[in-house]
Amino acid sequence: MTNTQSPGTSDQARASAALKPLQGTHFHLVPGIQKAVIERLVTDLLPQHRRDVLNEAIEAARGEYLHEQTGTPEDEAYNQGVSDVIAAIGTLLEGK
Known part of the structure; x- marks a missing residue:
């Protein structure tokens, strides 16, 4: 099933x-x-609210970085995962 409505129509x-x-x-x-x-x-x-929510999500994700890294592969992988999440949210932000 596909959505035939444009985002503007759906928002309206x-x-x-x-x-x-x-x-x-x-x-x-x-x-x-x-x-x-x-x-x-x-x-x-609505577009401004969406930007505000996505910016808030980015800030929340940034708070998840490990600041006292032990240099273990697990810590590096965790922080890379946080970076990937922030990048994904940023992509949504760019898409408006």
Whole structure:
């Protein structure tokens, strides 16, 4: 099964679904305002949130480096694994 929706469309659907409980309440959004809010969420806020989360994950991974290395192959392999994780998260960050 493949996803035929573009990421933007998927994000728009998620944003629309998140706003749905507001409809009919004190915070009801008229269609034009709702569309503008969804557009803002999708184009600005969600991408920034994703960057923030990925940067936080990189910082958390960096905290896993062994600082008092014993020079054993296990320590070197562990730190290489941490470096690989950071590189993988960085790749996600570059992909936006």
